[in-house]
Amino acid sequence: MLERMEEHKLLRNMEGNYYGSVAQPHLMGQPSQPMMNAYPGVNTMYGPPPSQSMGAAPFVAPVSPYPNLNSSLAAPTYPPVGMDSPSAPLLGPGAIGPTAPSSDMFGPVPGYEGIGDNSGRFLPPPPPALIPGPAVPSPENAEWTIPCISEDAAKEAFLQYAKESCCYGTSPAQDMVFKEFTSFNTYRYRLETFTESREFNWQTKPFDGHAADVGVHGTPPQPWDIPVQYPALFKDDEKKMPVPGTSSIKTCPQCMGIGKTTCTKCAGTGRVQCTWCHGTGHRDGEDSCSTCQGHGTESCRTCSGAMQCCQGCSGKGKVVNFIQLTVTWKNNIFEFVADHNSDFQTDLFKKVTGEKLFTDEQHLVSPLVTFPKQSINKASQDGQNEHYNTFSSTSRILRQRQTIELLPLTKVHYTWKENPYSYFVYGRENKVYTTNYPQKCCCVLL
Template sequence: MPNETQPILQGGNNTMYTQGQPQGYPPQQQGGYPPQQPGYPPPQQGYPPPQPQQPGYPQPQQPGYPPPQQGAGGGYPPPQQGAGGYPAPPQGSYQGAPGGPQGTDEPSYKGDIPDDDVEVNPDNAAGAAPIASAPPLEKMDQVAGYNQMDAPLPPPPPPSYDEATQPTERAGIEQTPTLTDEEAREALLSYVAENCCYGKKAAKNLHVNDLKHTAAFHYTLETFTEKRTTKWVNEPFSGQPVDGPQNGPAPLPWSIAVNIPAMFTNSIAKVEVPHTASVKPCHDCHSMGFRRCHTCLGRGRTRCHHCHGHGRRHVNHYDHHEKRHISRWESCTFCHGRGRQRCFTCHGHGQITCCTCKGRGSLKFFIQLTVNWINHMNDNIVERTALPDELIRNVTGQVAFKEENARIWPINHFPDQAINQASRELVQQHSGAFQQERILQQRHQVRIIPVAESLCRWKEKNFSFFVYGFERKVHAPDYPQQCCCGCTIL
């Protein structure tokens, strides 16, 4: 059975290969892999052919590609010469740097490399691209007032009703406009015109028996709150300013001033907590700036997936001279008979740029404050006709009452007691619903939406329709001239 680490050059029972190499097929030792050579990478002579060193990329053993160092305390290497006592970032990049070569013939990675060839398989865990990771929290600095991370911080006490002066006088409620019979008919004609399957005769020739005017009330309560959370984050260190503990103690989370973008609008802001930054070696690459390639596992080469590492492929073709199909083995054109290909991820280097530090070798750590502004809104609709309540929510009406304060008082002067009761319940509900958020502002309002119900008759058929809102929307589920099988009604 052929060895998996070398191309198969003998064809088993194929007599074409028992007498020697076929014509056009490279000799066994030419550009191939020596059958007795143990391990991988291949020796420096014979495989692959030496290529001239391209400019702009250092030799594998030049500075910028140091071998892994013995870890120091906490899993980090000893500090090297650099600014602030931290290791200097490695020179150049290890994956597709502008001006650099597209590949190399010898892997630069000197760490743990498997003995066997690696089969490229996207479903394999070895083929999964690495993602940036965060170090364990026990390696982070201890900052006073920041013991609780990734959780909402308890806010200061909310404003009391003593700070929100109760209004002594509230404006009266104005009357809403009404519709005439002709205005209701015009609204129905516009509604019918928007529905291609509705006939117009019923709207033009209907007889209005009665037109009832009512009003729907829409009460809304909004509570604008602020929620704050903190967590440790890191970013590649490339010489940016570092505001560390040497500049003073870190302020408490709720004492940091953050401008509110807009009132009663959901938004988010992220800021760096002052005096919490520091620079540490990258925990993922041990400050080297590169990691072992996840595709070839540091070998720089992968097994050719076209010939599965054999170096040749079994092909069928039609021989026009002999008038028959011939099966034969040919050298693999994808790997040139070598059975291996240069890794497409690391271009043969065996290592890739560290995705956590982006090749810098060092990370800037700091506490990030995340501020969420949330507008909580609840409403209540009072509508005493057959018109669905959800239709009232999406139309405009007359704003009869509106108040805004740090803490608002329930409505107690509205003519409809259902609105007063809804206001008391919603205000009480909001007063204790947001324990982990700070209440910044509250406001509530009442809108009056005009509703007209028209009782009509057409061809001995009684029906009704509603006209509601300042847009004069129509709701006519019982319209007598509806057609669902085609647009033939005029």
Template sequence: MMNSAAMYPPLFAPAANIPGYGDYNVSGGYLPPPMPTEPIAPQPGSIPSDWSIPALTEDEARHAFKDFVSSHCCYSSSPADDGVITAMEPHNTYRYRLETFTEARSTDWAHKPYEGEVADHNPQQAPQPWTVHATPPNLFTDHTQEIRLPFTSIVKDCHTCVATGKEQCDACKGSGHKSCSVCNGSGKNTDGDCTNCSARGKVKCSDCKGEGMKDCKTCKGTRRLLAYIQLKVEWKNHVEDYTGDQNPVLKSDKLRSANGKELYKNNQFLLYPLIGFPNPAMAQASERLIKDHQSKFSQTSRILQQRQTVELIPITKVVYAWKGKSHFYVVYGNNNKVSDDDYPATCCCTIL
């Protein structure tokens, strides 16, 4: 066989020698997907007409407050037990979530230790990246698959060890020995000469058995590599949420983590924005995000499916009277969490 080191550069083969990749930069990043033969327009989904929001009852608010207080060792239960609810103000909001599931493809040169495989580089044209079959995962699931492109593999000398199969031992820097750990390289200890190193201050390197060289990590000592064009297929679910303006009674960090109740879900190849939604800002966010996703991700990937979800985040400000003063707490989320940053009956306690 002809010396591959003379044919190809040290690290990888030139694309000009791979039929079908002559004018193609193999390491050129993500590859734009082929355009569909006919553009596919999104279709409007069925939007429910009833967006009614169930109100929180006083019993539910009181029970949530008692659970909240009992989880804090320094909170007295008196406000929760004796406080009288005087008002309940709804501050409910919605969370819109858009998911765009894409498939992206890129190529790069890869190599592995040569183990006698047949190099299939020949005059037959290698398949283009978007024509190679790849099995996708479940929808809206991230996954990566690497595929060796047929008719692109060659055998070449290892560029790391220059086809010697050996490289310098990292542990001893090629010397074949290391400092004695018993005497710290002095050759002496409290009893006189160090017996571990025979008073030499150094011992044979156990990593390379005193040779100063080890098998090359790149070729595993085989001296040669199988180099090929590797196709990387990446499926990714791009998720973006919108919860609107700052809620007047709930901090933004708690609003973002709030457990919502799903009211609407729709998935299609390409989505149509919300129509008839009672909150104009939410409908506008839907239109903006869908347009942005379809424009941005179609440049470097293939959009396989989109999904939009609307969740209700119940938020109720509960005003109560205790010891002649008015206080409030906030019950939020589908699981009735409580937020109260100014609880009126706390004490100092020490955990032993």
């Protein structure tokens, strides 16, 4: 046992890079060199975070998230950490293996101290450098309305509605007599806030020949200092990447470098319950099970010799540990529909589009104040306050867009067989909503 411990200690000393130091003989006794700026000549929008060590040139962020609404800035090419393969899970409670991860399995890495528990952490963004853009005049024509729907369009929409309902007859839509059309056009305000958030956590994967880089370039960059290419505007997206200068090579904690672990299926016995007789040793019509010869067990097909390939290191005996940065872009939406003074269900407007009246897109938009419908102005102010208070402390607000749509809504009054009825036609798609369709049948689905 003592020989095994000495062998393991020697192996650890020969591994090379541990967190916080670099095992390079020619650098022993020399101070670590600060990381050089990989992007000279690029201005920063945000200053270095307080955690940036003095004397070390910081990683540089892009000048603007979206210069001229079309960013071509891309992230630099980092040394690969084998992200094409999924990260291997660490030894969990109850798993069978030689030992649990040692206390120094993760870190410390300068600037990332205190995250050895592998739990993800969201980071507050740098101080905002943007202020709301100039107010854009909103449409002031309070009399502007969508023309009332025509009889032909109303009849076609109602007929299509009946055809799409298996229990509705089409006679009312074909034989009805129109009496009155009443318009209840209303407005919908929408605010879109495109945000970026960053989270980091420890990851581990089987060793693939990748060289450790802890300490090679000085202090690793902080998460918000790493340039990242932005996706399309107002589209949800996610990107994961290793933080440069945080990868190291360790002995696999699941197998202690052996490359094999005790089989979890047979618990190291090499035998499992017979799948044919379920461990009884007998099968119907036979004196004894022909598969297990009456023993009730058979050889484990998962392992050979009670051992299986270690899942943590894929049999390599070593793993690569690194800090992974996860960048998440999300389009957050605030919507408000003005009162239309009818018995129509407002939630149905979510399924249709309207006529665009107004669009304003800036880094930060200004609240509306001159729109004729005062409830829309108030919704604009409430939405922007809500989004700023919700996202400014946890995310970077990259862009905002606010729009106003005029939503068509017409109530059609008609008679069929001399009885009065009504239905709504709404949205540019001419969708139909009614609660009293006059001709229904009882359908039984077999």
